[in-house]
Amino acid sequence: MDNPKIAQTSLTFDEGVIEKIAGLASRRVDGILSFDGNLLDNITDKLRSKVDPTQGITAEVGEKQVALEMNATVEYGYDIRQIFTQVCDVIGDEVERLTGLKVIELNFHVNDVLSKKEWKEQNSRKPNSDLEPKPEAK
Template sequence: MPNTQTALKSTLTYDDGVIEKIAGLAARNVEGVLALNGGMLSDITDRFRSQSDPTQGIDAEVGKKQVALDMNATVEYGKDIQRVFDQVTERVVRDIKNFTGLDVIELNLHINDVMSKRDWQEQAKGKPNSQHATETKQVQ
């Protein structure tokens, strides 16, 4: 008797925004990361947002099995930036692998500013993405 059952063909894919969100949430939980932001244009659009955007400051290129990330961050003055970078890399790579099975093959972190936590909090008042980062830090 012939086998009438056909093989199931299935595919799992991720929108770039999903990977950016995972990376953003992971990076914001690293001590010393004050904010992920994309520079002047991002700051302008941030003024018009009413909710936080965990993908801000992150660009992802997602393939079938691999991910490449470019990230922009403001780091707390006085922190060891190399250590912050190492921890961001470790957490982002781990979380993306654990949640999606994808391998991060490239992660570029651009530090666009350093400031004291106090100065950053003062500057960030009322900005939705900065508020999200502040809340994340308080949970730790």
Template structure:
């Protein structure tokens, strides 16, 4: 108390909340550090991109062909094919290579992939996704054989 009758109070420092998950940001820093590997973000983004209608496959050319053969081996399926992530302490940037189905709007599919990937990564990791670059590498035509079918045929 002071001489003038004022009551002196101390307040606890306010803690900012993480907008993605509602977790206190300052408390997390005071009690330890969490690091998220690039591969974790790549898996989340790969699964989120594949959930969008109109996405036929992920990856470009040779990587897609080799991946199709690897997918035949039990436990060999790679959800990170076609995804590259750069993860910092608070932000992430992603590059995706996509093959779309013939007849879909590429602009609409790319926008839906971008929104789904950003939502999933930010929700699960608390990282801010600053950019999602999408490269459409091919269009799957109705009469094209899948890479998997071709790899099964060649023995």
């Protein structure tokens, strides 16, 4: 980034911004069915009428670095290690591209493995079940 003509500047990001970037970017990875929060998030999800791409994702944001925790349900039959590698690559690239921050830690917890059919049956009518993967941003 070029130095602005102002002597002292600061650019910071709310945790929710980084969580949203991570949530939207990771939906490009095949095999992820959803990101799921804790018990309170799951109760809130039943009352929520809008999609929340940050559900199941928490971020700690520093001045130059980011740490992320993600809780995911993955589709049965996919190599979970490969999903994890792709998530790390996609999120690391996208967070750095959009914010200049480096993702230095990503803890990816798989809380369930389901077939796509089982997942759709369990999640029909939930707001976050309507999130579709987005095409790659350029």
